[in-house]
Amino acid sequence: MTTEKQKMIAGEMYLPGDAELVRDRARSQTLQRQYNATIVSDVEERKTILDQWLGSRGSSCALRTPFYTDYGYNIHLGADVFFNYGCVLLDVCTIRIGDKTQIGPLVQILTADHPRAPHQRDAGLEFGQPIEIGRNVWIGGGAIILPGVTVGDDAVIGAGAVVTRSVSAGVTVAGNPARPLVPRAQTA
Template sequence: MTQKERMLAGELYRADDPELSADAARAAAWMARYNGAAGAGAEDRHAMLAEGLGQAGAGAVVRSPFHCDYGCNIHLGERVFLNFGCVILDVVRVEIGAGTQIGPGVQILTADHPRDPALRAEGWEFGRPIRIGANVWIGGGALILPGVTIGDDAIIGAGSVVTRDVARGATVMGNPARPARG
């Protein structure tokens, strides 16, 4: 398996691999163009999203600045909205369902690292996919950690650190995010 195949499979891989470095450089060039086109019309910006991401559903909006690792592993449903300053580390698939609204400064992080310090020191890492359902609202500054699934219609409070799956329709908040009381 190539390092890219290992990465996409969620296995240990080396991000300094030449193929992955070239993919990251392409994504960086795309982000520079996309972020520099903040004043462009909605149709032009959506076309750029479709070019740089794995999927950009109709009406999806991503405000600049936006940052990601590769872009091609990000799949946005229809009418998804990401506000200013979002970061998506997409070493594996990130799926965001239709109508989801994501506040400013949210970080969605699939990248993870071995717990063994020797493996970390050698530069190994891995990823765990994230799935965010439809009609989810994620408040500003929230962090969504590797491997999390958020169910449809859920609400994530601003500044929350989501370390575990969130049930459909649940409201969670805090660090770590826990169900809101009454």
């Protein structure tokens, strides 16, 4: 028998009020509260909390507080990943972020979604789609990454962009909805 948690992680319709999922969110909120009460000099305490909270993390990750998640265990960070203040990661499905990616303040990475059919919403069903962000990506402050998006290595997401579609490696996007910018000549 498939549990609601298994359905959620697989991107299928699930019931978020399931007892196991409620317990998992409460656990995440406890760890979130502990982490958000730390300061940058609480290095070992932060590492301990992150190791309990996140699915995995590479070395030298820096997550400025406050930092918010639904579950935490669906988040996988590469080495040297940086999050600025106030980021929100709704991780009902997997979120993978590659090495050396830098994420500005108030960025939202949202795997959670809701059905478009009113009868499914009325039944309390939800679903999600995983998000993958490559290596050495820069995401500007206030950007929103929507469910199912993949961002390729070395891409740039402009501040305030709403990313509704996948972004190829090395491409810069901005706007709402985010669209590729015409490259400018680079100077040495």
